[in-house]
Amino acid sequence: MLKLNINKKDYELNIDPNTPLLWVLRDIVGLVGTKYGCGIAQCGACTVHLNGEAVRSCVTTVSRAAGQKVVTIEGLSVNGDHPLQQAWLELDVSQCGYCQAGQIMSAAVLLKENKNPTDKDIDNAMEGNICRCGTYLRIHKAIQLAAEIQRKG
Incomplete structure (x- = not known):
């Protein structure tokens, strides 16, 4: 069981720890603002924040994100007013x-x-x-x- 904090909300997921964070965000949590582009961290479409640092979620494993603060485009601001x-x-x-x-x-x-x-x-x-x-x-x-x-x- 992995514990994630995504956009200030806690999740407990029973998932392969090597799963890319991108697929957890999109397919399991339902946050589809983060996009799949290249799958090899070359295009930036999948960029999210991990403890305030920009990371490519297509190559960041969910185990690396466990216990960290993940922010997606949906969590950048409450009302889309960043x-x-x-x-x-x-x-x-x-x-x-x-x-x-x-x-x-x-x-x-x-x-x-x-x-x-x-x-x-x-x-x-x-x-x-x-x-x-x-x-x-x-x-x-x-x-x-x-x-x-x-x-x-």
């Missing part, structure tokens, strides 16, 4: 939207650690998050706007 979510909507960032949860989760770690990121800081933090639609410029602008919203708020 500064990043506000900025994403205001700037109409997503095109297909598939990668956006992972993009936002990676950006959230950056903004938690750096309230005033430079362009280089954003580039470094977002490296490895792939957007097939190519919305990188809007993503970049949204992170800058979210930082501004966060500083004012």
